[in-house]
Amino acid sequence: MLVQRDARRRWLWTAAAAVAAYALLTVAVEVTWRPLVEQDAVVSAAAHRLALEYPMWRAVMAAVTRTGDTVVLLSVLAFTLGFLLRRRLLAHLGFVCAAVAASAALRLTVHALVARHRPDEMLSWAAGWSYPSGHTSHFATAALLLLVLVWPRLSTRRQRIALVAVVGGWAVLVGASRVALVVHWPSDVLGGWLVALVGVPLTIVTHAAWRNHSRP
Known part of the structure; x- marks a missing residue:
């Protein structure tokens, strides 16, 4: 998997910005920064009222959030790895494995260190600590990959726009569904997105550097 120098530089800047944002957000969560806590509470309370007032909205969000379940993502990952292996795209396969591992390690480390409690009035079953959101980080990582x-x-440009959309x-939507069902605070979801924006770009830069170094 070859990455041009200009593209590698852009990915590096993306990773640097995401690292800074993720560090600041994590510190704010850890010290229970009052403006963040209050805003999380306001949004979660509004999401709770909306879900109870409109059962159809709650059902749609529950359906969306299930697409980010571990079983679904593991199935997609297994299919992707199998496809790359059959095509003998070993560099791509190694890149995907490294990116998934990097994002998971980053999330689980912060997850255990911060040990943030979930909202009290959850509208769906969820276990474990709250920050950062696992559903969000896993799906965002898969989407970015x-x-x-x-x-x-x-x-064509139209195909690329459709892919991004x-x-x-x-x-x-998966991240928003976690807030809509009140199983995560909004800042948990933001943290999950930032995990993907740290793990994948850093893996791209590292993998590209390794490939360039190992090339004869």
Whole structure:
């Protein structure tokens, strides 16, 4: 998987900005920064009222959030790895594995260190600590990986816009569904998106550097 120098520089800046934002957000969550806590509470209370007032909205959000379940994502990952293996795209396969591992390690480490409690009035079952959102980070990572792998294979601008709209839009919806069902605070979801924006770009830069170094 080859990445041009200019593209590698853009990915590096993306990762740097995401690292800074994720660090600031994590500190704010850890110290229970009052403006963040209050805003989380306001949005969660509004989401709770909306879901109770409109059962159809709640049902739609529940259906959306199930697409981000571990079983679904593991199935997609297994299919992707199998496809890359059959095509003997070993560099791409190694990149996907490394990106998934990097994002998971980053999320789980912060997840355990911060140990934030979930909202009290959850409208769906959820276990474990709250920050950052696992559904959100997993699906955002998968969406970003699909964009990276599929984008170069599309020949028209319309196809690329459609790809971003579908994959990126669904990743946003999965994160929003976690707030809509009051199983995560809004800042948990923001943290989940930032995990993907740290893990995938850093893996791209590292993988590209390794490929360039190992090339004869």
